[in-house]
Amino acid sequence: MNVLLFGKGGREHALARKMSQSSRLGELWVTEAGNPAIDAIARPTGVPCDIRQAYRLQQFCDHHDIDLVVIGPEDPLADGWVDVLATPTRVVFGPPKEAAQLEASKAWAKQLMRQAAVPTAESRAFTNAEAARAYIETRDEPVVVKASGLAKGKGVVVCGTQDQAFAAIDRIMVDREFGEAGDTIIVEEKLEGQEASVFALVDGRNIWLLDCCQDHKQLHEGDRGPNTGGMGAYCPTPVIDEEMLGVIQRDIIMPTIDGLRREGIEYRGVLYVGLMLTYAGPKVLEYNVRFGDPECQVLMARMDCDLVEILWATATGCLDTCDMDTDQRVACCVVMAAGGYPGLCEKGLPITGIEDAEADGSTVVYYAGVARDKAGQLVTAGGRVLGVTSLGATLAEARDRANAACEKIHFENAHWRRDIGDRVLVNR
Ligand code: AMP
Ligand code: GLY
Secondary structure, eight states, rough: OOEEEEEEEEHHHHHHHHHHHHHHOOEEEEOOOOOHHTTTTSEOOSSSGGGGHHHHHHHHHHHTTOOEEEOOOOOEEEHHHHOOOOOOEEEESSSHHEEEEHHHHHHHHHHHHHHOOBBBBBBEEESSSHHHHHHHHHHOOOOOEEESSOTOOOEEEOOOOOOHHHHHHIIIIHHHHIGGGGGEEEEEEOSSEEEEEEEEEEEEEEEOOOOOBBBBBBETTTEEEEEOOSSSEESSSSSSSHHHHHIIIIIIIHHHHHHHHHHTOOOEEEEEEEEEEEEEEEEEEEEEOHHHHHHHHHHHHBBBBBBHHHHHHHHHGGGGGGGOBOOOSHHHHHHHHTTTTOOOOOOOOOOOOOHHHHHHHEEEEEEESSSOOOOOOOEEEESSEEEEEEEEEEEHHHHHHHHHHHOOOOOOTOOOOOOTHHHHHHHH
């Protein structure tokens, strides 16, 4: 099977690496060159990935007999690449553009949740800053202000006071920090509890839940500091047991898929539900229509089966014919970030020690913001640089191994959280 992969971050390195181990894989192509680890196993198409010139990638796929297209990031899903690349002989892993609104428009997602009675924070949508301010003045409890559109995980402000909420509205609607993504905002009640990420493969008919993960969004240890794209994750998480997973499937995943069906939308791909585990049960914080980053890294580290086959089965509606084996060890991914992240970061700093870090045989270093300079040296090229992912018999062992591996890797001003998973370790 010839496969084309969209994206070039840490999540896509994890997907590409797992696909490259498949006996079903023919040629692996990637839409963008530049990630040295992906470039070592996939060939760049050399064709611009611009939806206004979709015919160029369509022609590429026809010419190179691409059988399966796998879309990693949210933007190409929101742009509708699934709709333009799928043909009777070529399938795409990912939901169609209409379904991608679950992530691309929080206002749309909230309305679907309301109609399908999916538990979530109470909220209201506003297209006018004055009206949003007036609403907040009537609320005593803390609120969360969110840009409705895609903002790379940065368009959410959890506000402790009314003044913070007013400031968030100004940033999003007046200063337009996230551009059009902030034309509509959501103001919602602040929920309390542990957060967890649930991933369901959905093939149109069958739903297949993967083991649950916990991400660590805040920059600093102890869950302090600004939100980031994710500083580390582990899987499986003990905060969701079998019984709660059953509730999540029955009360959240199935009503969501049914709600989409009532809108005439068939969901295929991975549905990622961000949950807050509140005293009143699990509630949806957000939907995403792709794998999480860095959750994908821990999911792939544990997956003990043929990923190409599974993605193909999801895209063609025959998940029920697949078996999925999972390594029973715990996986922990620690993100090594560049100085300055989540703000502006210095790029081009030499990275050393990756081979050493992987020498324990239980660690894989996924490349995210990494490039190769003219001399062939690995250098930093983004905020989240590496996803150092280790397996261990317990979460503590996996975490210690990943931290020990991070110590062996060097680039200037590297920083990472040494407490990934501690939330559950200290509570036990
Ligand atoms: P989202 O992109 O909607 O998942 O929001 C990003 C992060 O903001 C989440 O992972 C939570 O940590 C936090 N968050 C979002 N909504 C709420 C809420 N209603 N209550 C508390 N925290 C929230
Ligand atoms: N790990 C958070 C995200 O992928 O959105």
